[in-house]
Amino acid sequence: MPLADDFILPMPCGGAMAFRRVEVPRADPRRLRGLVVLGGDDPRHAVSEGSREEPIEGAFSDGGDPRRRYFYLAKYETTRLQMAALRDECLAPRRERLLPATGVSWFDAVQAGHLYSEWLMRHVPHRLPREANAIGYLRLPTEAEWEFAARGGLEVSPKEFADRAFPMPGGIEQYVWFRSTRSSNSELQIAGVLKPNPLGLHDMLGNADEIVLEPFRIVRQSQARGQAGGHTIRGGSYQTAEPDIRSSYRQELSPFDEKGARRAPTVGFRLALVTSVLSSPARYDELRRMPPVPPPPSTAISAPPPRENQRR
Numbered sequence: 001m002p003l004a005d006d007f008i009l010p011m012p013c014g015g016a017m018a019f020r021r022v023e024v025p026r027a028d029p030r031r032l033r034g035l036v037v038l039g040g041d042d043p044r045h046a047v048s049e050g051s052r053e054e055p056i057e058g059a060f061s062d063g064g065d066p067r068r069r070y071f072y073l074a075k076y077e078t079t080r081l082q083m084a085a086l087r088d089e090c091l092a093p094r095r096e097r098l099l100p101a102t103g104v105s106w107f108d109a110v111q112a113g114h115l116y117s118e119w120l121m122r123h124v125p126h127r128l129p130r131e132a133n134a135i136g137y138l139r140l141p142t143e144a145e146w147e148f149a150a151r152g153g154l155e156v157s158p159k160e161f162a163d164r165a166f167p168m169p170g171g172i173e174q175y176v177w178f179r180s181t182r183s184s185n186s187e188l189q190i191a192g193v194l195k196p197n198p199l200g201l202h203d204m205l206g207n208a209d210e211i212v213l214e215p216f217r218i219v220r221q222s223q224a225r226g227q228a229g230g231h232t233i234r235g236g237s238y239q240t241a242e243p244d245i246r247s248s249y250r251q252e253l254s255p256f257d258e259k260g261a262r263r264a265p266t267v268g269f270r271l272a273l274v275t276s277v278l279s280s281p282a283r284y285d286e287l288r289r290m291p292p293v294p295p296p297p298s299t300a301i302s303a304p305p306p307r308e309n310q311r312r
Helices: 043-049 080-086 106-123 143-150 158-162 281-288
Strands: 007-010 016-023 034-038 052-056 060-062 065-074 137-139 209-215 231-234 250-253 272-274
Touching (some): 007 106, 016 143, 043 250, 106 137, 143 209, 143 231
Antiparallel strands (some): 065 272, 137 272, 209 231, 231 250
16 A cells, blocks of 8 residues: 555565654754653553653654654564565565564564664665664664554644544544454454554554563553563554554563563564664754753652651
């Protein structure tokens, strides 16, 4: 389903991977960063999906304006055929190889970004975007990047962004593979068959759970807690019931089981195209001159005041 503004990069074995440009909110000029509200306010999911304010800033700048920034996110979930190509297995395209590459571990997904980046830098470095002195590379998206894109980014209104899911004219069945006889029928489906979200991204919700970069943390009272746990998966899968399909869907996946690295049959991934933060000496100086950001309100528990009899 090609779009005129798709960003296409070649892959080994004569393949390609399509990306969509994701614009981020214009940053506060005092802080050079944008803030978005992610998560939800459903008390049933408060432990893992609590509403919170997150900073987001794209890897690349646009038109010389440091407040206008963007990153790229893969248009489709990484397929079995693409995974084989990254491992130097040039297989013939077949229907089953156009399914998302599931049953992968977080380590497999990170390695895919590593292998793809190295191949591009060896063979077609001129095709990679740059920011000042820094060249682009592939990695897993952060949670903020993933959820911002899943909700529709700047292509939807603030109200639509805050809704349970992005707008779906014609019904959810046209956009999401979920567990139902009128949808996935509990089977993984070919990537990109259904309609995309407002950013042109397919299967952000449903089909395969998607691994993101950071470890899982509990989110309570608008803040992530300190303990970092297993891997974080987002979006739900072909085994997720329709009532549970939502942009804030967020689960913890244990990185290991008794056999080693855990590879769940519903879990896949998509890659982000980004670059380094300190892309040049000028960028370093720009960040160094930024005024300090006010700290968030303290959540420390203060000691209670002494009782009356203790004062005496």
